[in-house]
Amino acid sequence: MKRNLSLLLMSLLFAGTTLAQEHNPGSVQPDTIQKSSENTFRKQHSSRTDHSPVGINISLWKNISTQRTDTVGSTCFNLGVFSSMNRLNGLGMNILGSVTGRNVNGMQMAGLSNMVGGSMRGMQIAGITNINGNNLIGVSVSGLVGITGNHAQGVIISGLANISGDYNRGASIGGLLNISGEGASGIHFAGLASISGGNFKGFSGAGLLSVVGEDLNGMQMSAFANITAGDMTGVQVSGLGNVVGGTAQGLQIGAANMAIRAQGLQIGLFNYYKEKLDGFQLGLVNANPQTKVQLMLFGGNATKLNVGTRFKNRLFYTILGGGTHYLDFGDKFSAALFYRAGLELPLYKQLFISGDLGYQHIETFKNKNYGIPARLYALQARVNLEYHLTDRFGLFLTGGYGGSRYYTQGKTYDKGIIVEGGATILKL
Numbered sequence: 001m002k003r004n005l006s007l008l009l010m011s012l013l014f015a016g017t018t019l020a021q022e023h024n025p026g027s028v029q030p031d032t033i034q035k036s037s038e039n040t041f042r043k044q045h046s047s048r049t050d051h052s053p054v055g056i057n058i059s060l061w062k063n064i065s066t067q068r069t070d071t072v073g074s075t076c077f078n079l080g081v082f083s084s085m086n087r088l089n090g091l092g093m094n095i096l097g098s099v100t101g102r103n104v105n106g107m108q109m110a111g112l113s114n115m116v117g118g119s120m121r122g123m124q125i126a127g128i129t130n131i132n133g134n135n136l137i138g139v140s141v142s143g144l145v146g147i148t149g150n151h152a153q154g155v156i157i158s159g160l161a162n163i164s165g166d167y168n169r170g171a172s173i174g175g176l177l178n179i180s181g182e183g184a185s186g187i188h189f190a191g192l193a194s195i196s197g198g199n200f201k202g203f204s205g206a207g208l209l210s211v212v213g214e215d216l217n218g219m220q221m222s223a224f225a226n227i228t229a230g231d232m233t234g235v236q237v238s239g240l241g242n243v244v245g246g247t248a249q250g251l252q253i254g255a256a257n258m259a260i261r262a263q264g265l266q267i268g269l270f271n272y273y274k275e276k277l278d279g280f281q282l283g284l285v286n287a288n289p290q291t292k293v294q295l296m297l298f299g300g301n302a303t304k305l306n307v308g309t310r311f312k313n314r315l316f317y318t319i320l321g322g323g324t325h326y327l328d329f330g331d332k333f334s335a336a337l338f339y340r341a342g343l344e345l346p347l348y349k350q351l352f353i354s355g356d357l358g359y360q361h362i363e364t365f366k367n368k369n370y371g372i373p374a375r376l377y378a379l380q381a382r383v384n385l386e387y388h389l390t391d392r393f394g395l396f397l398t399g400g401y402g403g404s405r406y407y408t409q410g411k412t413y414d415k416g417i418i419v420e421g422g423a424t425i426l427k428l
Helices: 001-021 029-044 367-368
Strands: 056-062 075-084 090-099 104-108 114-117 120-126 129-132 136-142 145-150 154-157 161-164 168-174 179-180 184-190 195-198 200-206 209-212 217-223 223-229 233-236 243-254 256-287 293-301 307-311 316-324 337-346 350-362 375-388 395-404 412-425
Touching: 056 090, 056 209, 075 337, 104 114, 114 209, 120 129, 120 217, 129 136, 136 243, 145 154, 145 367, 154 161, 179 184, 195 200, 200 209, 209 217, 217 223, 223 233, 256 307, 256 316, 293 395, 307 412, 316 350, 337 375, 350 395, 367 395
Parallel strands: 056 075, 075 090, 090 104, 090 114, 104 120, 114 129, 120 136, 129 145, 136 154, 145 161, 154 168, 161 179, 168 184, 179 195, 184 200, 195 209, 200 217, 209 223, 217 233, 223 243, 243 256
Antiparallel strands: 233 243, 293 307, 293 412, 307 316, 316 337, 337 350, 350 375, 375 395, 395 412
16 A cells, blocks of 8 residues: 555656646756757858849840849849849940839930839939839939939939929929929929929929919019919019919019018019018009009090099009090090009098109001101109099099100100099999
């Protein structure tokens, strides 16, 4: 009995010791320690010379070349009809085109197109298009389109259009169009339009239209219109119009200038601001939401029958109009167009005094057959007294002096005192 009990206890002790060794994380077998030490030694002394292979790619077509297309190799020189490479560090020349999966550092030339999946650093020349999936740093010249997926820094020249997905810093010259998805810093020239989706800092010139999606710091110049959605700090020059969606700080020159807020100078045929002006407007018509448009009907001894439209602000006003019979009623028909700009001040209750300077263009039509010049111009100065009978109707008297002169000769045709009188419709 005692012998059987002793055997049972020894069996349990042996089983417990074995189980503890198998489940104890701190226990390591000697063989395991030896194998681990050998592996560590091998890792510490193993070779790390995993350099990417560099080669020369002479290619007729994809995979028909001296260098296979892989994901680790790079090419130092490429010559062929059409080539496909992983990476180019050097010179590549192809009759049709090339496709590079990763980056290019060097120069690419192709008859049709160059396509780079990563970044391009260097120079690209293609007959039709250059496409870079990421950044461009350097020079890109293409016959039709240059496309950069991210940043472009350098010079981009394309016969048709340049497109940059993000920033474009440098010079971008497109035969028709330049498009930058976000900011653009530098110089943009385009035959048709230059468009920046975000901010623009630099110079933008376009044959038709220049558009900045947010703010402009620099200069916009176009034959048709300049449009800035945000604020403008700098100069806008256009043949037709300048539009600023925020504050225009600087100079606007165009047939029409418009801004939400203006700080500086607006020069054009029509100038408009919506909220506030800290500066000066110089144009035929200067307007804002508070500008009153008033109709004037009057007669006088300069042109006998006249009608004009007055654009009146708080102090300053301009008048555009026309009149008939510059010559006497007994003569054949003659007419004139006039422009006047002046200042009006309240004198007493509903009585106002104003003064203005004017320019008049005169056409004598068939009277030229009787020795009278076919056309003349006149410079005039006036002082006006106006009384408002009601909120909608007023009367005025004018006295002044003017002289008409030949366009082609430096002499006066006629001069004298001006006397006029008429009615004003104050609210249309």
